[in-house]
Amino acid sequence: MYQINSQASPDPMNEELKCIHCGNSCGKLPFLFEGNPFCCSGCSTVYQILNTNQLKQYYQIEQMPGIRIEDEKRPSDETYAFLDLEKFKSKILTFSEGDISKVSFFIPEIHCASCIWLLENLHSLNPGVIQSFVNFPKKEINITFKDSEISLRQLVELLISIHYIPEISQHSIEKTPSDQLDKKLFLKIGIAAFSFINAMIYHFPQYLPGHEFLETDIKHMFGWLSILLAIPVLTFSASDYFLTAFKSLKKGIISIDLPIALGLITLFTQSIVEILSERGIGYIDSLTGLTFFMLIGRWYQGKTYQALSFERDYKTYFPLAVTKITDLGNETIALEDLKAGDRILVRNQEIIPADSILKSGTASIDYSFVTGESMPVAKQTGDFVFAGGRQIGSAIELTIEKEVQQSYLTQLWNQTENPYTVNNRLNTIVNRVSQYFTIIVVLIAISSGIFWLVNKPEIALFSFTSVLIIACPCALALTVPFTFGSTIRQFGRKGFYLKNTAVIEHLFKVDTVVFDKTGTITNAQSSDIRFVGKELDSVQLQQIKSLVFHSSHPLSKTIYNSIESDELLEVKEFQEITSLGITGLINGSRINIGSRYFVSGEKTEDEKLNTEVWVYLQGSVAGCFQLENEYRPGLKSLIQKLERTHEIHLLTGDNDAEKARLTEYFSVAENLHFNHTPTDKLNYIRKLQKNGRKVLMIGDGLNDAGALNESNVGIVIADNVFNFSPACDAILQSNQFGKLHRFIGFTRQSINIVKAGFLISFLYNLVGLSFAVQGNLTPIVAAILMPISSVSVVVFASFSVHLTAKRKLK
Amino acid sequence: MSVVFILVFVAIIMAGAFLIAFVWAVKSGQYEDTYTPSVRILFDDQEIKESENSQKITKEKGEKEKQEVISV
Numbered sequence: 001m002y003q004i005n006s007q008a009s010p011d012p013m014n015e016e017l018k019c020i021h022c023g024n025s026c027g028k029l030p031f032l033f034e035g036n037p038f039c040c041s042g043c044s045t046v047y048q049i050l051n052t053n054q055l056k057q058y059y060q061i062e063q064m065p066g067i068r069i070e071d072e073k074r075p076s077d078e079t080y081a082f083l084d085l086e087k088f089k090s091k092i093l094t095f096s097e098g099d100i101s102k103v104s105f106f107i108p109e110i111h112c113a114s115c116i117w118l119l120e121n122l123h124s125l126n127p128g129v130i131q132s133f134v135n136f137p138k139k140e141i142n143i144t145f146k147d148s149e150i151s152l153r154q155l156v157e158l159l160i161s162i163h164y165i166p167e168i169s170q171h172s173i174e175k176t177p178s179d180q181l182d183k184k185l186f187l188k189i190g191i192a193a194f195s196f197i198n199a200m201i202y203h204f205p206q207y208l209p210g211h212e213f214l215e216t217d218i219k220h221m222f223g224w225l226s227i228l229l230a231i232p233v234l235t236f237s238a239s240d241y242f243l244t245a246f247k248s249l250k251k252g253i254i255s256i257d258l259p260i261a262l263g264l265i266t267l268f269t270q271s272i273v274e275i276l277s278e279r280g281i282g283y284i285d286s287l288t289g290l291t292f293f294m295l296i297g298r299w300y301q302g303k304t305y306q307a308l309s310f311e312r313d314y315k316t317y318f319p320l321a322v323t324k325i326t327d328l329g330n331e332t333i334a335l336e337d338l339k340a341g342d343r344i345l346v347r348n349q350e351i352i353p354a355d356s357i358l359k360s361g362t363a364s365i366d367y368s369f370v371t372g373e374s375m376p377v378a379k380q381t382g383d384f385v386f387a388g389g390r391q392i393g394s395a396i397e398l399t400i401e402k403e404v405q406q407s408y409l410t411q412l413w414n415q416t417e418n419p420y421t422v423n424n425r426l427n428t429i430v431n432r433v434s435q436y437f438t439i440i441v442v443l444i445a446i447s448s449g450i451f452w453l454v455n456k457p458e459i460a461l462f463s464f465t466s467v468l469i470i471a472c473p474c475a476l477a478l479t480v481p482f483t484f485g486s487t488i489r490q491f492g493r494k495g496f497y498l499k500n501t502a503v504i505e506h507l508f509k510v511d512t513v514v515f516d517k518t519g520t521i522t523n524a525q526s527s528d529i530r531f532v533g534k535e536l537d538s539v540q541l542q543q544i545k546s547l548v549f550h551s552s553h554p555l556s557k558t559i560y561n562s563i564e565s566d567e568l569l570e571v572k573e574f575q576e577i578t579s580l581g582i583t584g585l586i587n588g589s590r591i592n593i594g595s596r597y598f599v600s601g602e603k604t605e606d607e608k609l610n611t612e613v614w615v616y617l618q619g620s621v622a623g624c625f626q627l628e629n630e631y632r633p634g635l636k637s638l639i640q641k642l643e644r645t646h647e648i649h650l651l652t653g654d655n656d657a658e659k660a661r662l663t664e665y666f667s668v669a670e671n672l673h674f675n676h677t678p679t680d681k682l683n684y685i686r687k688l689q690k691n692g693r694k695v696l697m698i699g700d701g702l703n704d705a706g707a708l709n710e711s712n713v714g715i716v717i718a719d720n721v722f723n724f725s726p727a728c729d730a731i732l733q734s735n736q737f738g739k740l741h742r743f744i745g746f747t748r749q750s751i752n753i754v755k756a757g758f759l760i761s762f763l764y765n766l767v768g769l770s771f772a773v774q775g776n777l778t779p780i781v782a783a784i785l786m787p788i789s790s791v792s793v794v795v796f797a798s799f800s801v802h803l804t805a806k807r808k809l810k
Numbered sequence: 811m812s813v814v815f816i817l818v819f820v821a822i823i824m825a826g827a828f829l830i831a832f833v834w835a836v837k838s839g840q841y842e843d844t845y846t847p848s849v850r851i852l853f854d855d856q857e858i859k860e861s862e863n864s865q866k867i868t869k870e871k872g873e874k875e876k877q878e879v880i881s882v
Binding site for chain 2: 061113116117120134135136137138182183186187190191194197198201218221225
């Protein structure tokens with residue numbers, strides 16, 4: 001289940017050479033080293049490093065295990081300079097004493113056995129590394145190293161040199177205590193299991209015929225040992241049930257934990273009374289068994305995807321440090337020390353940390369994390385630059401306008417909590433049922449007590465406690481964890497990852513679906529391309545292809561891929577002019593490709609509808625390539641199916657150029673909203689909720705973060721689920737986009753299975769109660785009925801989810 | 811019947827020992843990662859730097875076998 005490999009698999013039909021490092025196509029001009037083909041110089045460099053260090057086994061454990069980093073994505077040499085500063089070092093290191101330091105990094109790229117092998121052999125690459133240990137499910141590496149031989153910065157650069165880029169951010173250095181919680185739950189389960197098994201052994205002889213001949217000494221011993229076993233279960237293993245029951249009672253809510261706590265306490269007191277008065281052995285086996293089953297349910301429900309993070313905010317994304325330009329030279333300062341008015345340097349591939357103004361250099365900023373738009377935006381000196389973009393190209397100088405906390409983007413996270421979603425969180429199906437359940441059980445207990453008080457006073461108290469014991473809603477409490485726990489697992493196998501089980505119920509209640517446009521319903525990776533202008537012949541196309549081959553700009557790559565031509569021509573005097581275009585000589589004739597201004601000299605002020613790339617060749621402007629976003633496959637049928645059951649809205653920051661095209665997909669044109677800022681999106685969601693709507697927001701970038709947070713359920717679409725995505729309730733792998741309606745539909749099945757599970761446990765309760773109200777409940781009835789009801793509900797829930805998923809989630 | 815007392819005593823000591831072993835296993839972090847060790851155990855112990863040619867050949871054979879194991 002951990003092998004979620006989202007790397008694009010190479011086309012098997014393609015006979016082209018594949019890079020032996022990363023498996024990507026090498027194209028027509030592979031880089032060769034020792035006769036091995038590589039797609040790029042980066043891959044071949046890694047191969048050479050591993051080769052000289054005798055680590056070629058990397059390529060034998062798995063085929064083509066390597067990671068490709070495109071040249072322009074490589075962090076600059078100075079990016080990690082801040083790791084040399086004591087201030088950051090002490091924050092990042094998990095342990096440091098004398099010469100020995102320990103550190104742990106999250107590396108999203110870890111994906112196979114070869115990765116584990118190579119990363120655990122880091123000491124072969126640098127003797128300063130003492131030991132490295134990979135935690136595969138968490139995609140984490142723990143490294144112990146000698147400070148004197150390799151510095152933290154060198155260690156990080158070592159990892160980058162073999163293309164494993166660790167994620168170092170504000171968020172990753174704040175330690176999370178979730179491990180500790182997990183450990184505690186395991187201990188609770190272990191102790192409950194220990195007590196359960198031993199208590200069963202002590203109880204069992206007394207369920208057999210002839211137990212009345214057992215010596216009283218032995219009975220005594222068994223009784224006392226049982227009590228001893230029950231104490232740690234009650235005080236440690238089951239402590240959470242008492243705590244939450246008490247807490248919610250204080251808030252005036254009857255939660256499922258209340259009848260559980262009530263049942264456990266009654267079980268324990270009744271057992272002590274019976275054992276001390278030598279009337280019997282009590283119900284300790286049932287008590288410990290119940291606790292054990294319920295804890296197992298809690299564990300099953302709580303198991304989550306360790307490598308995925310649903311809580312990320314801008315801190316995960318922003319750097320820890322920035323380079324400040326002072327009169328004395330460059331200085332590395334912490335992000336939180338950045339003040340308005342500071343001048344900073346942003347290098348290739350670095351993130352702009354705060355809203356600022358461009359002072360020098362030409363910026364080409366990639367906002368794909370923010371807006372989902374994959375084309376970089378060009379900025380000129382004096383332009384205002386929003387935080388969150390990634391600079392591509394040479395270093396730029398910025399003057400900070402607003403501090404990080406006040407920046408437009410970060411403010412989306414500082415919103416107050418939404419009252420509509422908070423109330424919702426408590427209103428779960430199990431809480432609603434348990435309210436009635438608890439009241440009815442207490443009523444039955446009291447009335448049967450009163451009945452016997454009149455008719456046969458000596459068993460009145462016993463029948464009262466019996467009802468509370470047998471009605472302990474263990475089966476009820478197990479239905480939801482196992483149904484929803486199985487549902488989460490089934491979804492995970494299909495590429496839909498939920499934050500926790502509560503999301504299933506919220507998803508079921510949703511009646512309105514709001515889509516973001518760019519990056520969500522459009523495919524950021526590919527676009528429709530067409531040429532407008534003079535007809536181009538094959539030689540001209542060949543020339544264009546040859547020229548764009550030399551540029552690393554995403555648009556050049558799109559054009560390159562769209563032209564089918566085998567040979568490349570020689571390009572002379574190639575020049576790339578940042579944010580304008582490229583130029584070169586082919587066969588003595590000049591070709592310019594780039595912006596309209598660059599190619600034709602005309603400045604256009606009108607809003608661009610589409611992305612355009614103009615071409616000048618053979619002495620005249622030939623025309624332009626127009627790029628249109630391509631919608632994700634399956635969008636049409638998805639919308640059609642969802643429109644039957646849900647109201648569909650679309651929010652986008654773009655202008656309404658695409659409106660006509662979008663109305664082909666969305667039938668209600670009034671629900672398409674354009675020119676929405678991130679805050680508008682957020683307010684729109686609130687407005688819908690104010691009208692009683694339960695909203696599902698589907699987005700992808702940081703600009704949706706506010707809306708995702710506000711909505712009842714926020715789903716993020718991601719090409720690679722391990723890469724950065726804003727805080728949300730669920731992550732959907734982009735290739736599963738067309739199946740979204742099935743996942744939403746499946747939640748209805750899950751709820752139905754829960755209801756059926758409730759019915760089963762009510763039937764068991766009916767049987768048990770018929771014993772209890774008559775005052776006939778014996779330990780053996782409890783010992784048989786309670787485990788059977790729990791196990792049968794667990795089996796029913798897991799199997800029905802599994803079978804339904806097979807039919808519905810193909 | 812007094813032998814039952816001894817048996818119960820022995821049984822509880824044994825069960826207690828297992829409980830302690832379990833607690834130790836949890837505390838030492840064995841349940842934090844239940845996947846990686848299963849992969850790690852398939853890697854050869856290797857002293858690559860000293861390896862001679864003859865060793866290399868046998869090693870590569872071993873790797874091929876292991877590769878099959880992993881890909882299964």
